[in-house]
Amino acid sequence: MAVKSGLAGKSDSWLVVVVAAVAGAALPLAFAPIDWVVLVFLAPAVLFYIAAVAPLRRALQAAFAFGLGQFGVGVSWVFVSINEYGGGGWLVAGLVTVGFVLLLALFPLLAVALGRWAGRARTLPTLLLTLPAAWVLVEWVRTWLFTGFPWLFLGYAALDTPLAGLAPLVGVLGTSFVVALLAGLIACSVRWPSWLSLGGVVVGCSIAVLIGVAADRPWSELAPPPAATANDSTATADDGLLRVALLQGNYPQDIKWQPAYREVIRRGYAQMTWAHLGADLIVWPETALPELYEQVAPNFLEPLAQRVRQAGGLLITGIPYREPGVADAPLYNSVAVFGDETSFYRKRHLVPYGEYVPFRDLFGRSLDFLGAPMADYRRGPVPEAIPATDALRLGVTICYEAAYPRAVARGAKGAHLLVNVSNDAWFGDSLAPHQHLQKARQRAAETRRWMLRATNTGISAVIDPYGRVVAVGPQFIATSVVADVELRSGQTPYVTYGDIPLLMVLAAVLGGVALLAHRRSGAGVDAAEEKR
Template structure:
């Protein structure tokens, strides 16, 4: 009986770190929109640091990191269940599998970082190594396999003074600083001075960075239209033209702006056959140029596009979405998979969309713009990829796919970050979500809330001078993380006891 009790106690001790890892990861996810519960952030990251310090082996540390990531992504990305409810008879059964596999897959990056930190360093140096490797894992998550930087640490800080660092060091730099500030809290019990020093230094860095000085509004006015089409009705034959008529009515109102912006796939037909529809839109807009989302076909390939209509209702410029959503807008080996009835959720175009050539500027009546279609605003590297600096960022999106809970608000935070990183205003037109005029400092100047049909006439802000991040991108932070990881590795080897 005594030996049985001892075995049970040992088992509970082994399970305790697993529960701590899962629970701490879930707690950390509450720092994301729409909750922004930053009070749990130091607790969660201190727990992560403690788990690495206490890990008896690299394998145990890797498991702790994976469980921490599993808890974080499963709660933070729970909106991923929403697209499967659009057509529940066909897709609802897939929802839990999608969330579990996505969370488990993304958590592998964190598990690798935790495991390598334990393997390549020892003692308190594990925390320094973890700062570097966890940051590098986030680089991997943002760039590898088309990338998925959603729910990155920099997104915690959008409505705090720390966001003023984005024009200088970008989202990866802000994520690195987050880890520098809070992972050392794991040392508080053994070394209070070491545990407190990092948060104090991080706060000093934040306070030393001045907020950007805005230049004020221009003389241009933009009408941002939100028709508010539920996704289960958006393409339905009985409803789809209702939302076009709604958007047209909003566009016809006086006084006339300088530009009207409709959301992603606002016109439910191919551009190739939409000549009459585009003429009606232009006439309703009173000749004001309209930028709208529409699908088009070219050489047997289908594109998710943004098209600028001139005063005559003719396409004056076209941008094709380049960064597509895997399994949403395309399926790997799409033509083969289509034979089995497997298509991208968001694609109405056979086996899926084709990718456009990449970031391209579009000349609008209000200035030079970089169009971003929906998911593309998640990637700061895509914005930095433009050949020249635009005057404006324009995001057209259909956030109905993300549901009504956390997804649309997390998407909005990332759009605000892109504006702040570049020092550029952003025009954001959502089918439903939050349509807004975003200032170059990331603030919402005018907005339409989630679930409301309507329009806003917003004065276009002037751009700020080019930011440091717009010139350097993520390279300085990446190289710094590599330098830290290499330095700790060689330092640990030099101090390792020799047999």
Template sequence: MTRIFQTAQKSTQSSPKFPYVVLCLIALFAGAIFSFALAPYYLYPLAVLSPAVLYALLSVAKNSRQAFWLGEIYGFGTWAVGGFWLYTSINQYGNVSPTLSVVLIGIMAIIMGLFHAVMSWIFARFTAKQPLSFAGLWVVQEWLKTWLLTGFPWLFVGYAFTEVGWLNGIAPIFGVFGLSFLAVLLAASGVELIRKKAGYFVISATLLLLTVAISLLDIAWTKPTGTTTSVSLVQGNIPQDLKWREGVGVQTLGIYAGLSQAEWGRDLVIWPETAIPMLQDDAEADTAAISAQANAAGSTWITGIVYRLLPDDVADVPKLYNSVMLFDGKQPLVYQKQQLVPFGEYIPFGGLLNILPGLEGMDMTGLSRGDATQPLLVANGQKLGTAICYEVAYPNTTRRNALGSDFLLTVSNDAWFGTSAGPIQHLQMVQMRSLEMGRWFVRATNNGVTALIDQKGRIVSRLPQFERGVLRGDVPSFVGKTPYMLWGYYPVLVLAAVLIVLSMVAAKMSKTTAKREKFYTAKGVADR
């Protein structure tokens, strides 16, 4: 096996030379175009082309230091363009000037670029520089983004293939990381093929993986139970800059209650994230009246609301949770959000940022995190795997919440991000989670995109963005577990780790062999 890696390493030794500044500009461009592979552009071939360019650049880098900065520049381009949707949240709702908002986006892009930078450094310094280790390192850096530096699991390669039907068989088994691995392996193998230095094993393995991916397409890992739930998803389209103003809460309640009048009698009537712009204990009279009306008509009512948990010690500060509450005529059920949005619901390293000039007025407090393990919400006998907004970006969090569920529910408020690409990228992640879990996803939002998504990740129906309305549908319950639900992303991570270690061993052996050959060559010359 190590011969495969050693052969690949030798193929990089006669690469053409380019001025380093040109390589840096190419890296910046390659990173910048990556986000166009994702929603709302859907140019998925770029998800292969962009990593392919980085692989080619690393192959011609003179040393690991150059590789590090090529990776950093590539990552900066990726996040500066792909993550610019955060600007609206920081500028309009964070009380930060346009200039400082751009600076913060730049800082974020530099920090997130470190993932590609370190990956590139390891690839150049310690591995045999071939497609398998490159794909393995890529998956590892994506996984690290789910928890390191508070976690920001966005802009994964695999999401570009959510609606590429012939690859959909991969997601229920290996998840989004499996798709990322396959795409990056294809990208790097393509570079080696163009350079006419690809090993037959790597190319054959890539083609075999593609063939297997296509053959897995028709396997149904989960099956419908025969039970359907009628749902009404209410989209209030409340402007974010008005939502939390004093006196607007009553008006907002009136809008949602009015839109729901014709929906009472449906099994589930669902309002989006923080649809009620009040604390739950301040809104008890209102929620009691609405739930009584819903329950009298035979409906279960679900709404997003901020839940205030009073401490045992009156001297302590109450905790606030972004929550979903379910009212079915019994004791209300509550789910509290676990994964919070950086710069939206809390400020990473807020204590440090608050000392910067111009940021003194920015609210650095934020919300509290819910427990990692919470019981499923149950409505009309159906168990709902719940995620609030940003949580669907975390594959393992959604997977954990989905275990034992009949279908999945997410509520969101993407009004924070305006008309940017962020809300559509967010929807694409929900589609991927449906594919991974083999279950329908019900998605209620404030201003879009409210949608019903089937177990294949296909959007069955949706409401237009930035309009008030109600989306109605019948959601089938599913039973069974996809392989991904059973083992998560761990098999892909193990495979990636094995490939990286083998490549490192091969690189070490190759260097040892080269030193030995150099020694004997020098000795032979001396003996003459």
């Protein structure tokens, strides 16, 4: 006869809602910069347990409370962004943040509703299969619904564990599924405490670790470096490594866009660039110059880029761009790569109310305190590798795009190196820059490429193909991050197949368990099973 835990006897009490809220608030502590990784297994286990044993109404309330805790802590930086740098003030910032958290809290509720429906109130399959599968399916939905908000996925917290080897195989969502399955096992051991259930947790963890270790392979290969010739713009060291220099100008957001500081910013980046002439790649951050490309290219950027090429390197910078000489040309948040020819990457995943205001015709200029400082940006084309030279192609992303696994994977196809430029000054000294860096690390591990991450105020870093930070600069200091990197070629399974295999597994789990539960319910065996 099963032994029920104390909480199971109070499953219809408001206590379970409070416990779920606390568990949700604890979950963000599993991610950077706190990195209490054990919480990524325990916090979902608490929710899964409550969701499986409580009446449906209370389970949904607990799931919503979990989401309030999870996102109330995990995305608290939204308040900082709007209050300190958006000009909205504390009241507007508070209202926007609360509304955003309330919206995001619906996702855990949706996951629990789906998991309970598929499990048909049968506790064991609900805990072990349907709740974990539903949770990860909802994480996938968050990558695209309403343009997407792929934040605080369970798999990110596993980056510094043996499960990190799963990244190039199944990506962050596949890793989330493994984490969620282990959380379900933990919940089962609480629901039915015994040596057998504890052994199941140990066996499950051991299998997950073994798979992670077995999958921890290079998955990519060293690419031939560009030839070091007098005419080549990417001359390399004798050992085949490229020397890179990431420039962190550290211009506070409250002065960055003021016209009076434009010359100061130009001069600052020029001086930092002179100090690193001879590096193979010199990378400036997102919108390093808060001016249109056409305004600064002829007399400043192009002569400077030419000087960098003469010294054997390439200059890469974030810059707002619109087609010169075209009436009413759209504005793009872009990266200019001054290679054999100047190439541009145009940001595709724009931040609503951060880089453009939806329904502009309806709201007019009333929400500009949330929008881009210059004007609404236009969405760019589907990401693909950007040619720098005949022998060097770059997978480029801007800021928040590093949070989109498939966007980075598409750009990584055919690319030798990943470049992410960002301006995390928007988030001040909050959790966001650390969470953002963690996502960039995951993208490097998924694609098995080196990642160069240049930011305005930090955290600038060079990341190796296993997601490890090999060089990093301190926040809120003007500095340069210098390192030697390799060019890589070849595609990981995740870059090749993406999330399609995982989605098929999730659909099979949810659909299969739901179908089986429906048939068993028709045979009248569910009630007997619940009494076991």
